Amino acid sequence: MKPRLDLDQLERLLETLEPEQIRDQYAEDLRADPALDAMLRHFEGMDGDLQRLRSADQPPVFQVPQRRTARVWLPWALPLAAALVLAIFAGSRLLPFPEKSAGLEMAMDRKIVFEDEAARGAPAAAGPTDQEATPAREDEARGSFAGVVVPEETAPAPIGETNEKKDAREGARALSKTKEAQSEKESGKDDAASPAEEPEELLTFGVEEAVAQSSPAKKEPSQDRARQAPVATAPEADKAPGSTGRDVEKLGASRSGPLPTLGEQLADLDTARAKANQPEPVLESEGESDPVSRVGRMEDPKTQDANLEEAADYQELLVQPSPRAAAKNSRRENKASPDHQSWLDRLQAAWQARDENAVAKLFSKNTSVSWPLLANSSLNHAGLDRSWRELMKNPLPPIHLEILSSHKREALVRWQILAQSIQPGPANQGGDLVLRFNRRGLCEYAGKP
Amino acid sequence: MKAHAQGDPEAFTLLLDDVKNDLWGYLVNQVPVRQDAEDLYQEISLKAYKNLKRLRDPAKFRSWLFSIAVNSVRSFFRRKPMLSLEHLGGEAAGPARERAALKADMTQALALNEELSRLRRCIHDLPEREKEILLLEVMAELPQKEIADRLGLNLNTVKTIIRRSKIKLARMMVEAGYET
Numbered sequence: 278m279k280p281r282l283d284l285d286q287l288e289r290l291l292e293t294l295e296p297e298q299i300r301d302q303y304a305e306d307l308r309a310d311p312a313l314d315a316m317l318r319h320f321e322g323m324d325g326d327l328q329r330l331r332s333a334d335q336p337p338v339f340q341v342p343q344r345r346t347a348r349v350w351l352p353w354a355l356p357l358a359a360a361l362v363l364a365i366f367a368g369s370r371l372l373p374f375p376e377k378s379a380g381l382e383m384a385m386d387r388k389i390v391f392e393d394e395a396a397r398g399a400p401a402a403a404g405p406t407d408q409e410a411t412p413a414r415e416d417e418a419r420g421s422f423a424g425v426v427v428p429e430e431t432a433p434a435p436i437g438e439t440n441e442k443k444d445a446r447e448g449a450r451a452l453s454k455t456k457e458a459q460s461e462k463e464s465g466k467d468d469a470a471s472p473a474e475e476p477e478e479l480l481t482f483g484v485e486e487a488v489a490q491s492s493p494a495k496k497e498p499s500q501d502r503a504r505q506a507p508v509a510t511a512p513e514a515d516k517a518p519g520s521t522g523r524d525v526e527k528l529g530a531s532r533s534g535p536l537p538t539l540g541e542q543l544a545d546l547d548t549a550r551a552k553a554n555q556p557e558p559v560l561e562s563e564g565e566s567d568p569v570s571r572v573g574r575m576e577d578p579k580t581q582d583a584n585l586e587e588a589a590d591y592q593e594l595l596v597q598p599s600p601r602a603a604a605k606n607s608r609r610e611n612k613a614s615p616d617h618q619s620w621l622d623r624l625q626a627a628w629q630a631r632d633e634n635a636v637a638k639l640f641s642k643n644t645s646v647s648w649p650l651l652a653n654s655s656l657n658h659a660g661l662d663r664s665w666r667e668l669m670k671n672p673l674p675p676i677h678l679e680i681l682s683s684h685k686r687e688a689l690v691r692w693q694i695l696a697q698s699i700q701p702g703p704a705n706q707g708g709d710l711v712l713r714f715n716r717r718g719l720c721e722y723a724g725k726p
Numbered sequence: 727m728k729a730h731a732q733g734d735p736e737a738f739t740l741l742l743d744d745v746k747n748d749l750w751g752y753l754v755n756q757v758p759v760r761q762d763a764e765d766l767y768q769e770i771s772l773k774a775y776k777n778l779k780r781l782r783d784p785a786k787f788r789s790w791l792f793s794i795a796v797n798s799v800r801s802f803f804r805r806k807p808m809l810s811l812e813h814l815g816g817e818a819a820g821p822a823r824e825r826a827a828l829k830a831d832m833t834q835a836l837a838l839n840e841e842l843s844r845l846r847r848c849i850h851d852l853p854e855r856e857k858e859i860l861l862l863e864v865m866a867e868l869p870q871k872e873i874a875d876r877l878g879l880n881l882n883t884v885k886t887i888i889r890r891s892k893i894k895l896a897r898m899m900v901e902a903g904y905e906t
Contacts, residue, residue: 284897284900284901287897288893288894288897291889291893291896292886292889292890292893312900315899315900316896316897316899316900317896319895319896319897319899319900319904320892320893320896323892323895323896324864324892326841326842326845327845327860327864327865327892328864329842330751330755330842330845330846330849331747331748331751331864331865332747332751333751333842333846334750334754335747335750336746336747336749336750336767337750337764337767337768339739339742339746339767339768339771339772340768
């Protein structure tokens, strides 16, 4: 009798027998135990199941790594790119722009000085010689700041040390504007009227009048507008013949030494004041364009509002150079020895008579001032405004100071000129006006010492 | 292989195309966790890609590739103890990552034929040696002689192991209650 078949015995049988043989020999046991039959059926279909399992699902995608040959450019491209970046940075530092711009800015200031001379009646044909230029350079070296006294302890740091580059950049910008204006003037000369038709004194009170005043027929409307937005302008075709080109370059080159500090500039105040009793004030010179006004005039009137919005941006760039330029202008005026008392008297009379033309004449050239220009508190001009009102209260009627142009450099320059112009007058009873600048060139205080 | 040696990036892909299904079948039935099988697939493919230049006889690419696969799977199980499906529901089922991967594997298995997925689980429960030889014969389609040579075994031993593995699978299927 055969032992009863079970799974263990069937497993052993399958190692030696084929399933068909087992079915033949153990048919009864297979019918008795379905598991045995199921095991046999699983074994019989195992090969097929395994083959189906083999192709059951798809393999993942193998990403072939990138060949190194694809990156053969890296060893030389990356260093090259780095070298290019370094070269760009280095190149930007090596550009002679700041130094060149500083020289141009200085040359422009020099040019302003010579234009003043020419306007005062200096021999235009001869132009400023080296001998004439030398005292000017000496004055600049001393940094006299005519009519303005700044205490030594409050003198700012040397101008140009911290913001010299910005200063120079702005100077270059202003010079380019000046050149553009000159070229425009030259081109306009061909179309303009004869010199006899040129305005005798084109100092007006509005930017729009810079053009409008060139035509006498438009004088009245421009004066009306001037009451609202006064600004100084300069007459055209009034350049000193000898004050351009070579002289400018020469003078720009002469400014190679260290920039004078404000304290050094003020050191010559007494000297400058002693020269202030010369016969004719420079304020009434005619036919000379005010560089300051020229800068303001070149500003598109349409952009005035935009400039006002951008005033804060200009502040650092534009304000700082102004003391230097103002010092030069003031110094030249003091050399001319204006009779400030008589000038103030005439200003008072013109002001009380509301004769804007007469007032404008008093502010010709370097002092061609649109005095409503200092109300922008962002420049700390509130103190200046108050001081101006205080100083001008007696004998002159109070002048409302209102910033006309957002060109703050211009504003500050003009203010300084105004301050020194009235300084010897009775308004402040001969006292000094102190303009105190911070290291950034901003005026922080204006008033009596 | 010459194209691969000359730098053709598509050459290895073409070589692998003939073997990739078998390799994947071998791996996915060797390793219970599908994600591990995928990692092994990439690892083996990369090894083959890097070392293909060492293969002198291109006709033996399949055998050579599965040799790499066998060694890699062995190394895998040395690094990581084999996880039995019987332990999936228990506390000792392993890290959460493996449980999640197994769960995903199970989900995919549902898409597969139910009977095949059961068979795969049974294969996973085979002893390591028997599973390896069976899969080399069935999935890699390597000749038994070559399997014997590769594994240093007698040919008859290989044949016996393969048959015994199939018998065990059949019994496991019955004991698990799987109907044919």
